[in-house]
Amino acid sequence: MRSLASLFRATLLLLLVACFLPVSADPRAQSDSIFGPLPVFEFHSGFWLNLHHMLYEQAKALRDPSEHPTPGKYAHSFLDRAPEPHPALTAAEQRLWNDAVNFYVVNYADRDLLFSNDLVILKNQLGDFEDCDELSGAKKKTCDAGLPPNITHVLESAGAIYRAHYWSAHDRANRQWIAMIAPLIREQGVGISERLAAAYQTKWPKPKIRVDVSVYANWAGAYTTLDPLRVTISSLDPRNQDTAALEVLFHEASHGIAEPVEQAIVRECRQRDKAIPRDLWHALVSYTTGELIYTAMTPDNSISPPDNSVPGGGASPYAIREGLYARGWDDYLPLLTRFWQPYLDGHASFDDAIARMVSSL
Ligand SMILES: [Zn+2]
Incomplete structure (x- = not known):
């Protein structure tokens, strides 16, 4: 009798699993084009x-x-x-x-x-x-x-x-890309978003950020539009694969929260009667995203210096690998490493870091 009862329980359990599994495991249950549930981002x-x-x-x-x-x-x-x-x-x-x-x-x-x-x-x-x-x-x-x-x-x-x-x-390509990024977002998404928001002295947006995954995005492989904040990213662009995909996503999303940095740079420039440096805030966002992502991805929190001799590879932050600093941002990299990195490491204040960068321009 006991074995019959346990068989019954097991069958019931199997039936329950069979009933509920297709509904909960099928991302199309809610909509054909939305994937979830994942933290931070909503992929379409x-x-x-x-x-x-x-x-x-x-x-x-x-x-x-x-x-x-x-x-x-x-x-x-x-x-x-x-x-x-x-x-x-x-x-x-x-x-x-x-x-x-x-x-x-x-x-x-x-x-x-x-x-x-x-x-x-x-x-x-x-x-x-x-x-x-x-x-x-x-x-x-x-x-x-x-x-x-x-x-x-x-x-x-x-x-x-x-x-x-x-x-x-x-x-199918878009869905494969989402399946590739989903475990990284599940494991690292909340932590990285909180660290980025803290670095920019702001809060990460409460609603999930909509990410439209598209075979083609734009010349850069991804772009972000504000009000409403939405990221469009290419699923097939070779620059958007694996860990780099995580960095591109968070870089793009940071466009929506980097305003305090932009404002602080403008404020410091005005106080010093200096021209507002083109794209310094953007270089800073690229630098910060790279640093935080690779810190999160290395278990002992040690970042090996970017190796530019490895084509497209290693653990070099996206901005350096893609040569962004060479495209007019080359003056900014030494400033970021000298004044912004100590702030990220907790050895300087936000205001001090920005003030020192601006005064060294
Ligand atoms: Zn950007």
Whole structure:
């Protein structure tokens, strides 16, 4: 009897597990495009936003081939590696697709995804309507994105082709990227966010930061727009993989909380009647993110000095590896190591560190 009872209990348990597992383990239970639950960030793989960035990238490549020697580099190189054969577009599909790219050439290719208000609003709107099959609201009123009719028409026409030929591979790449970063966010996310906020003398935003994962993002591989704070990051960009992905994410998110640093630099400059140094706050954010991430990732909290001789590698912070300091920030690195690092190590105050950096400019 005892064994029957325990068998019953075990069967009941198995049944319960079988009933609940698919619901709780399936990230699509809430929405097709949101992943969770993870701390700090909320990851999305959205159809319209991915389509928008792909059209923008192809339009840019057409507009200025010298800057884009391999049009659609990431998207196409990924499709080439995709396991199933990629079906060719029919002549009619190719015409519709070309029309959409040309629309982007005429209307958007000269504008920057980060600095054009229209493009930021469009990107946010496409993110918000990611679970809709349409943008016009013709079939479902709640799917009227309120976009100008010409852009709605272009995106819906190209959308049919994108859905048929590209989206499943792109969505899979985005989901794989999210699966790659998820354990790092789960283990390190809260700690790193708290340390960064403390370094900038502020609080990390309470709501999770929306991260739109897209096969193509922008020339930098990731960008951040404010009000609302949203990060767009490329899943296939080689610069956004493994630990570097964590650093890029936190660097981008820091754009939303670095205001106290910017203000402190401006204040110090005004007091000393100095010109406000271009991008010092940005170099500081890059430096700080790199330092804190690699401190968090090394168990004994020791950071080995960045090794620039290793191409793309080792534990060198992203900003140094990508040569950011060489792009006009080279004067800032010695200041950051001399005056900002002691603050990060707890040997100087925030105000002192900023004041000393500014007075040494
Ligand atoms: Zn940045």
